[in-house]
Amino acid sequence: MIRIKNIIKSFDDVTVLKGLTSEFYPGKTNLIIGRSGAGKTVLLKLLVGLMRPTSGEIWYDDVNFAELPPKEVRAIRMKVGMLFQGSALFDSMTTQQNIQFPLDMFTNMTKKEKQKRVDYCLERVSLEGANDKYPSEISGGMQKRVGIARAIVLEPQYLFCDEPNSGLDPKTSIVIDELIKSITVENNITTVINTHDMNSVMEIGENIALLYKGELAWRGHKDEVLDSDNQILQDFIFASPFLQRLRRAALDKG
Amino acid sequence: MRTVFSRPEKFSMYYRETMRQMNDIGVGSLVIVCLIMIFMGAVTAVQFAYQLDGTLVPVYYIGYVVRDITIIELAPTITCLVLAGKVGSNMAAEIGGMRQKEHIDAMEIMGVNTAAYLILPRLIAAVIVIPLLVSIAAFVGIGGGYLSTVPTGLMTNEEYILGLRSFFVDFNVVMMFVKAFVFAFILTTVSCFQGYFVKGGSIELGQASTQAVVYSDILILLADYVIAIVLTS
Numbered sequence: 411m412i413r414i415k416n417i418i419k420s421f422d423d424v425t426v427l428k429g430l431t432s433e434f435y436p437g438k439t440n441l442i443i444g445r446s447g448a449g450k451t452v453l454l455k456l457l458v459g460l461m462r463p464t465s466g467e468i469w470y471d472d473v474n475f476a477e478l479p480p481k482e483v484r485a486i487r488m489k490v491g492m493l494f495q496g497s498a499l500f501d502s503m504t505t506q507q508n509i510q511f512p513l514d515m516f517t518n519m520t521k522k523e524k525q526k527r528v529d530y531c532l533e534r535v536s537l538e539g540a541n542d543k544y545p546s547e548i549s550g551g552m553q554k555r556v557g558i559a560r561a562i563v564l565e566p567q568y569l570f571c572d573e574p575n576s577g578l579d580p581k582t583s584i585v586i587d588e589l590i591k592s593i594t595v596e597n598n599i600t601t602v603i604n605t606h607d608m609n610s611v612m613e614i615g616e617n618i619a620l621l622y623k624g625e626l627a628w629r630g631h632k633d634e635v636l637d638s639d640n641q642i643l644q645d646f647i648f649a650s651p652f653l654q655r656l657r658r659a660a661l662d663k664g
Numbered sequence: 665m666r667t668v669f670s671r672p673e674k675f676s677m678y679y680r681e682t683m684r685q686m687n688d689i690g691v692g693s694l695v696i697v698c699l700i701m702i703f704m705g706a707v708t709a710v711q712f713a714y715q716l717d718g719t720l721v722p723v724y725y726i727g728y729v730v731r732d733i734t735i736i737e738l739a740p741t742i743t744c745l746v747l748a749g750k751v752g753s754n755m756a757a758e759i760g761g762m763r764q765k766e767h768i769d770a771m772e773i774m775g776v777n778t779a780a781y782l783i784l785p786r787l788i789a790a791v792i793v794i795p796l797l798v799s800i801a802a803f804v805g806i807g808g809g810y811l812s813t814v815p816t817g818l819m820t821n822e823e824y825i826l827g828l829r830s831f832f833v834d835f836n837v838v839m840m841f842v843k844a845f846v847f848a849f850i851l852t853t854v855s856c857f858q859g860y861f862v863k864g865g866s867i868e869l870g871q872a873s874t875q876a877v878v879y880s881d882i883l884i885l886l887a888d889y890v891i892a893i894v895l896t897s
Contacts, residue, residue: 458773459772459773460769460773480667484776485775487773487774487775488775490773490775492770494766494770495766496765496766498765498767498769498770500767511774512774514674515674515677515774515776516673516674516774516775564774570773
């Protein structure tokens with residue numbers, strides 16, 4: 411479980427996050443949503459330690475991550491997997507080498523054991539046999555799946571996904587969402603997803619935190635979205651006239 | 665800097681990366697270094713022969729001057745200026761590209777000490793391979809001097825060899841290796857720094873790559889002067 415308490419992050423005179431407090435639960439898909447510039451990416455970077463908060467606490471179970479020295483931060487990070495918006499696969503490495511990199515760096519597994527683990531991860535993301543492909547030889551959706559495979563190869567306790575659906579068609583987005591959700595449930599991982607994809611919100615949003623101008627505007631479950639009278643949430647989720655009509659129709663039909 | 669020299673997560677990974685860098689820096693630069701040094705040696709010999717023409721200075725001095733100027737100055741300085749352009753800009757662009765594509769962030773989140781993993785192998789490879797390249801460059805430069813004078817009839821084979829064997833001071837070789845080692849350290853650290861801390865897009869990456877070369881060159885020439893004063897005083 412991850413808890414953040416009164417997180418403030420400022421860049422010079424601009425305060426991007428203004429005292430955020432929230433919780434992210436294990437075994438659930440925790441979503442951070444909000445408009446561009448709301449502070450989602452900054453929050454995710456704070457959570458994984460790529461940035462330090464100006465003030466506030468970030469608790470990984472019973473460890474205050476925000477106050478750890480760099481050496482201990484690295485130890486925590488070995489329990490963390492992350493899927494980047496652009497996948498961040500190493501271009502000069504094959505799929506196999508990309509997924510195997512954390513195993514090479516941090517484990518003393520034999521070659522056979524590593525191969526078995528890589529094959530399992532590839533199978534888990536439905537990419538069996540893609541071991542020798544380079545990132546440039548596979549599609550965006552496949553790159554995301556390789557990114558997920560690399561993120562889970564060390565069996566992390568915490569999984570962070572930055573815009574996992576960006577640049578993907580709706581069908582592939584659903585596949586990625588379902589994959590992340592099933593991995594989360596199977597391994598009881600604390601998964602935090604940064605997204606502004608409405609399909610994801612309505613499909614896998616078990617613990618949604620809506621950010622608005624650096625503050626927590628709404629928190630709840632996907633089932634509560636439709637009924638909520640929070641204007642910021644409604645303006646964000648049902649942004650287009652088509653979606654507004656759809657919502658009205660759904661509410662009319664009960 | 666302290667982070668760069670901290671304990672590696674896994675020695676075998678760092679060893680593998682160091683070997684790759686040694687190959688890239690050494691084997692990858694051998695041809696260009698030899699090509700430049702053969703001409704540098706040749707031009708030095710021809711121009712010194714031109715200056716000696718009509719004087720009472722023995723002609724075998726050409727070999728002596730080419731040897732010493734190559735060992736003391738041309739081989740370490742010219743080689744490292746060339747390598748700052750070739751290897752330094754490559755390091756800055758490679759690491760800067762990794763920063764922009766979030767590869768460095770990805771490694772950081774895995775728990776990798778990226779400053780150490782990306783810089784230390786390059787630094788170790790450079791301080792081992794560049795002095796070797798410089799010593800090869802010295803031989804090639806002297807060979808270039810030979811090719812431009814003996815076959816063309818400016819002097820005989822015996823005169824050139826006599827020049828090479830005259831007034832030899834072995835400390836000059838020590839000076840060459842000191843320079844090579846220091847210059848290798850400068851060009852690697854400056855280039856890696858420029859790449860590692862790059863911000864922005866492709867324009868900034870290009871600027872970082874250019875700055876890596878410019879700053880390395882300036883610092884190499886400055887260090888050359890300081891070493892010359894310190895070691896010859």
